[in-house]
Amino acid sequence: MTGMNIEPGWAWLIGGVILLIAEVIAPGFFLVFIGAAAMAAGLFTLLFGLGTVPQLALFALYALLAVLIGRRFYANRHHDSDDPLLNDRAGRLVGKVVTVVSDVDDHGGRVRVGDSEWSARGGPATAGDRVRITGVDGNCLKVEAERPLPPA
Known part of the structure; x- marks a missing residue:
């Protein structure tokens, strides 16, 4: 029996898409950043033929950057309500x-x-x-x- 040989770049891209789909099924604004990092690592692997260690390092770097940027973006989306007592009956x-x-x-x-x-x-x-x-x-x-x- 022979195993499936899949190019690492495609594996990263597929993994990233799976994480994006998981984010749609169970939203929480976390998997989307990891999925984007996996897809970016996959694109760089396909374009530049990176080895295993550089792929993992690139993924870790992209994941860290994506989470930090995402947290900053979503943290600034809070705005004051026109009715601050909306849920405060008393x-x-x-x-x-x-x-x-x-x-x-x-x-x-x-x-x-x-x-x-x-x-x-x-x-x-x-x-x-x-x-x-x-x-x-x-x-x-x-x-x-x-x-x-x-x-x-």
Whole structure:
């Protein structure tokens, strides 16, 4: 039985393509850089007929460069949202006026927010009073008595 003899440059290229396909199947922005390095090493091997040690050294160098460049590129893609409180439900409540359900003081109490009740501290306020949410501490709302506007 004879083994398949494949030129090393083609082996690098095939390996690189397999890594790129693996990146598509299981994305994570890591295999794409290693696959690109393997393909670059394969191209240089085909063009210049490099031996085994230079191939491995070239692949290691390209992989290192590709990962460093890729990390820098993807690290700079973060941008601030137009709505920084998008996923912060409690943070979005700051400034809203709500109704006290059970007396609120520095030790606790409950307020109605929409169709739900939340723990609250601050006040002081009694059931039925209106309070303004001034902050959030974990899942507890900080509230203060709502001050009515002076008559115009």
